[in-house]
Amino acid sequence: MTTALQPPLPSHPVLRLRLAPHAHGALPRAIDGAWWPRSYDLLVELPRLLAGLPRAWGHVTSVTVNGAMWSAVPGRMLVSNQVVRLRRNLTASAPHTVVLLAPGRGRWDLLVVPPDTAEHTAEPLMAAAAGAHV
Template sequence: MITTVPPVPPPSHPLLRLRLAPHGTLPRRLDGAWWPRSYDLLAELPPLLAALPRAWGHIASVTVNSAAWSAAPGRMFVCNQVVRLRRAVAPHAPNTVVLLAPGHGRWDLLVVPPDITEEEAGPLMTAAVDDRARDRQE
């Protein structure tokens, strides 16, 4: 007997474009790279937080560059938890998002601009998590 299985529909949301640096003992300037699909923080943040390692704990606070992201409330409900959204002008690191988890730590992710091509984004994401690339730049 042959059973026909209906085709699996494509995911309703595209895959998250995230690369995290390998865990190490030395501090890093960047802990990973995130390539969102837009500057709509309300749409982009929930999938990012849901995909983070459980070892990072509950992300209670997210700080983004106020010049880059669309307006958002001061708090939002993500993954059954309240997350505080902070907007700051970060001249020293304009393309980062800072994630804070009380008792667990702080993680800084490079934000790759959503409007660049895959060919441009790939090397940026690799360099953000690759110690050898970072050592060559310093």
């Protein structure tokens, strides 16, 4: 009998994020990319997302999420020793988006692919949101 060794699971799962390229001077996009969190626990998922954003985006101080999608949305949370204000949006116009605001830097709207989405469905959605051809 042989035993196949399984590689250890990473302590920090890979962030599933695809961002659209931004050309200098280009018109703003409706969606700036896509994020595929691993759960509906915003307290776990949001710090991972914010840590994986480009440094050029600066410090995100405000995040708006769809309140019906996430299990709990406190008014604010501490991420990397910085306070991030959390807002809930309950409108049907943007059920699967997250809006990130960084003062003096900008606003970014990301498509949120539900955590329970199958990979063969999630990958084309993420690619399309990032402006890649599938």
